[in-house]
Amino acid sequence: MDLFFRALFLFGFIFFLTRVVGKRELSSMEPFDLxxxxxxxxxxxxxxxQDDYSVTGALIVISVIALMQVFVSYLGFRFDKTxxxxxxxxxxxxxxxxxxxxxxxxxxxxxxxxxAEAGRQQNLASIDQIRFAVLETDGQITVIPKNKQ
Numbered sequence: 544m545d546l547f548f549r550a551l552f553l554f555g556f557i558f559f560l561t562r563v564v565g566k567r568e569l570s571s572m573e574p575f576d577l578x579x580x581x582x583x584x585x586x587x588x589x590x591x592x593q594d595d596y597s598v599t600g601a602l603i604v605i606s607v608i609a610l611m612q613v614f615v616s617y618l619g620f621r622f623d624k625t626x627x628x629x630x631x632x633x634x635x636x637x638x639x640x641x642x643x644x645x646x647x648x649x650x651x652x653x654x655x656x657x658x659a660e661a662g663r664q665q666n667l668a669s670i671d672q673i674r675f676a677v678l679e680t681d682g683q684i685t686v687i688p689k690n691k692q
Contacts, residue, residue: 545602549591550607557587558615561634631680640674641689652679661686 555674591604635647637658646654655670661684662673670676675687 546592546595547607548605549593550604551611553587554608554611557569588679634680634685635678636675637678637684638673638686640675641671641673643670647678653678658684 554597587599620629637644637647643655658676659670665686667688672689673686674689679685
């Protein structure tokens with residue numbers, strides 16, 4: 544039963560941690576971030592199982608984490624208007640009609656250069672050519688160009 548509660552607690556902590564870190568950080572991992580993620584996984588494993596190296600213990604931990612993920616996904620689906628934004632996040636407008644939304648950039652710790660790079664990937668030379676740039680819930684920046692007239 545101890546493993547069950549450890550898994551519940553660590554699932555909640557990791558879920559909270561990923562929400563605090565932000566969308567941008569999770570989508571653009573550097574090599575150091577990958578190493579840190581591996582170290583984090585090892586630290587979490589030690590906290591979950593402690594001295595229990597049994598197959599049963601591993602099955603309990605994996606099952607609890609998997610069921611919690613399904614449960615959180617279901618809550619986000621079932622209560623999409625109320626819990627969806629909390630559990631899954633919301634898209635954030637970074638550029639509106641060529642105007643950079645500085646407040647939103649600061650909120651997600653993004654630079655104008657990173658938004659401009661997303662625009663260049665869509666063959667747009669400058670931010671002025673962007674109708675909307677949106678930071679999606681998965682951390683990717685979607686760029687919608689202004690209509691050419």
